Amino acid sequence: MNISEKLAPIRKGLLEFVILKIVAGDKVYVADMLKLLGPTEFATQEGTLYPLLSKLRREELVDYEWQESEAGPPRKYYKLTQKGRTQLSTLNDYWKELNRTLADFGN
Amino acid sequence: MQKVVTISLNGNSYQLEEPGFSLLRSYLDRAETRLKDSPDRGEVLGDLEQAIGEKCRGMLGPHKSVVSTTEVERIIAEMGPVESADEKAANAAADGGTASAEPASYGTEPRKRLFKIREGAMWGGVCNGLAAYLGLDVTWVRIGTVVLTLFTGVTLLIYIAMLFIVPYADTAEDRAAAFGVPFNTEDIINRAKKNLDETNHRWHGEWRRQQRHMNRQFRQMSEQIRQTAANVAPSMAPAARGILTVFIPIAALIGAVIFVGWILALISLVTQNTIFGWGLPHGVPLWVGIIGLFVLYAVISAPFKMVRHGGHHPGWAALSGVVWLGCALLFFWAAYYFFPGFHELVDQLMWAANLTMSTISETIV
Numbered sequence: 458m459n460i461s462e463k464l465a466p467i468r469k470g471l472l473e474f475v476i477l478k479i480v481a482g483d484k485v486y487v488a489d490m491l492k493l494l495g496p497t498e499f500a501t502q503e504g505t506l507y508p509l510l511s512k513l514r515r516e517e518l519v520d521y522e523w524q525e526s527e528a529g530p531p532r533k534y535y536k537l538t539q540k541g542r543t544q545l546s547t548l549n550d551y552w553k554e555l556n557r558t559l560a561d562f563g564n
Numbered sequence: 565m566q567k568v569v570t571i572s573l574n575g576n577s578y579q580l581e582e583p584g585f586s587l588l589r590s591y592l593d594r595a596e597t598r599l600k601d602s603p604d605r606g607e608v609l610g611d612l613e614q615a616i617g618e619k620c621r622g623m624l625g626p627h628k629s630v631v632s633t634t635e636v637e638r639i640i641a642e643m644g645p646v647e648s649a650d651e652k653a654a655n656a657a658a659d660g661g662t663a664s665a666e667p668a669s670y671g672t673e674p675r676k677r678l679f680k681i682r683e684g685a686m687w688g689g690v691c692n693g694l695a696a697y698l699g700l701d702v703t704w705v706r707i708g709t710v711v712l713t714l715f716t717g718v719t720l721l722i723y724i725a726m727l728f729i730v731p732y733a734d735t736a737e738d739r740a741a742a743f744g745v746p747f748n749t750e751d752i753i754n755r756a757k758k759n760l761d762e763t764n765h766r767w768h769g770e771w772r773r774q775q776r777h778m779n780r781q782f783r784q785m786s787e788q789i790r791q792t793a794a795n796v797a798p799s800m801a802p803a804a805r806g807i808l809t810v811f812i813p814i815a816a817l818i819g820a821v822i823f824v825g826w827i828l829a830l831i832s833l834v835t836q837n838t839i840f841g842w843g844l845p846h847g848v849p850l851w852v853g854i855i856g857l858f859v860l861y862a863v864i865s866a867p868f869k870m871v872r873h874g875g876h877h878p879g880w881a882a883l884s885g886v887v888w889l890g891c892a893l894l895f896f897w898a899a900y901y902f903f904p905g906f907h908e909l910v911d912q913l914m915w916a917a918n919l920t921m922s923t924i925s926e927t928i929v
Contacts, residue, residue, distance in 0.1 A: 487615065502644025504595070507611040511604035512649040529621055530575065530614065 461498075468498060473509060474552070475499050477537065477545045480519050484534040510535060518544055568630055569924065573617035574610060579629055580620075583683050584636030588616070593735060595646035602648050616643065676744030679733035680726075688727045696742045714849050813887045819868040820891030826861040828899060828906065833857065835905045 479490055487506055494501050513519045518541035521533040537545065569585040570577055580588065595612060599605040619639045620631050631639075678697045680689035691709055695702035712719040733739045829839045833853055837843065844853045899906045 487611075488618075502642065503612065503615045504644035504646040505649075507608045507615070508599065508602065508604065508647060508649040511602075511608050511611070515604060529618060532614075533611070 472499060472501065472505070473513065474545075474548050476506075476509060476513065477518065477541060477548065480535050481537045481542070481545055484522070484524075484536045486524075486532050486534055490535075513541070517541075566630075566633075567924075573620070574614040576617050576621075578617065578620045578624075578631060580631050580636060581633045584631060584633035586683055587633070587636050587640060590735075590739070591640050591643070598646050599648055602650055608646075612643065612646065619643075677738075677741045678730055679738055679742040680730050681733050681739065681742055683739075689732065690723060690726045690730065693730060693733065693742055694726075697744075710851075714851075815868045816888040817891055819865055820888050820895060822861070822865050822868065823892055824895035824899065826857065826865075830854065830857055831905050831909055835909075 475494070476490070479485060479493060487503065487510070490506065491501065491503070510519065510521075514521065517538055519535050520538050521535045523531040524534045526532050566581040566583075568579045569582050570579050571585060571588070572578075592609070592612070595609060596605070599608055602608065616639060619642065620635075623631050623635045623639075676697060679693045681692040681696060682689050683692075684702070685692045686706065691705045692702050695705040698705070709719060709723065713723075731738075733742045833839050833844075833850070837850065839853075839857075844850070900910060901907070
């Protein structure tokens with residue numbers, strides 16, 4: 458088992474955090490999210506992303522609005538809710554804390 | 565040639581090749597099973613459908629209206645396996661160290677079952693299912709069946725019995741069980757890909773290449789005759805030219821007669837084992853007779869075809885086409901009324917066509 462495989466559950470757990478970060482910027486469409494994630498360690502697919510986004514919406518962390526597209530039917534554009542923003546800053550703090558802890562252990 | 569299935573994804577219709585449609589249906593069935601316990605099931609499935617629809621649209625263009633099976637495979641591979649985002653499923657996946665949440669996917673050895681398989685079937689899918697069950701190449705199973713049928717009629721009875729008794733592998737699970745392999749989406753895709761590459765591309769491609777080659781040769785020959793005729797024409801007396809142009813419709817007429825005669829001979833051979841009362845020589849099997857008829861027709865009709873297509877005026881070619889079609893229709897009409905075997909065959913074909921049409925319209929979502 459190589460490192461990438463070993464850490465797969467961690468990346469999986471972090472995906473939600475990453476999505477909140479992406480959505481925090483501008484309103485985004487799923488295809489654009491996938492494009493952003495593609496070259497990174499968090500590369501993912503619609504099969505994973507749609508269920509996750511639906512869950513986040515159920516938890517009222519993100520919301521979407523329909524927007525017309527030049528080609529085809531209207532698309533869902535996701536954005537962060539107020540609750541999501543609070544959650545994101547909590548996660549950010551927690552992540553920084555985690556990093557500090559990890560760094561301290563090495564010495 | 566592929567049958568095309570029209571589907572509706574989130575309010576837009578798309579045309580898919582049939583094996584591709586089966587793949588997509590398996591994928592969505594699978595997604596639905598995975599999301600069984602999720603409260604967002606309906607929404608996620610809608611999103612997935614829209615994403616698939618958008619990808620389908622990306623594959624199409626002004627001169628391309630059907631999404632091929634290979635493209636559907638690519639779309640499904642891009643979409644990736646559907647994973648429920650809810651705690652329970654996510655935990656199960658983390659514990660197992662794999663994306664799959666179903667315990668049935670691993671642990672126990674998958675059990676093989678006998679099914680009829682529609683994908684890539686010639687007729688009922690019996691041979692196809694048998695080949696999957698025995699782990700043999702389907703071509704060998706088909707050849708075996710045909711050879712056995714020639715030696716003993718019991719094979720045919722067994723085949724028909726299996727047609728009724730053995731169930732169709734309709735769901736993704738069934739298909740996996742038919743091949744006796746673990747059931748997950750990637751496997752289904754890989755298997756379909758392998759089968760398609762092997763059967764479709766190879767045989768289909770080879771057949772088309774042959775066909776193109778024959779057509780090219782035929783055109784070249786016609787062209788030569790046309791050239792010769794064109795060279796001769798100016799030096800010909802107008803009367804001679806008139807004879808040649810008159811002969812074109814006559815050739816069309818003879819061609820039509822030969823065509824209808826050939827069809828009737830085929831029917832007669834299949835239904836009564838004789839060609840208009842003339843039986844096959846002793847020991848010659850039926851299929852040799854049928855192939856012989858095909859060859860005979862090709863040989864006899866070739867000169868008339870060449871005369872028709874070799875006319876030096878394009879208008880005459882069109883006229884001869886119309887004459888040919890008219891004659892063929894007339895003869896078909898006559899045969900339908902005066903030849904009971906032909907009558908029955910047409911009725912059966914119409915019935916089968918009706919059945920197929922209603923099946924297709926039922927499968928359309």
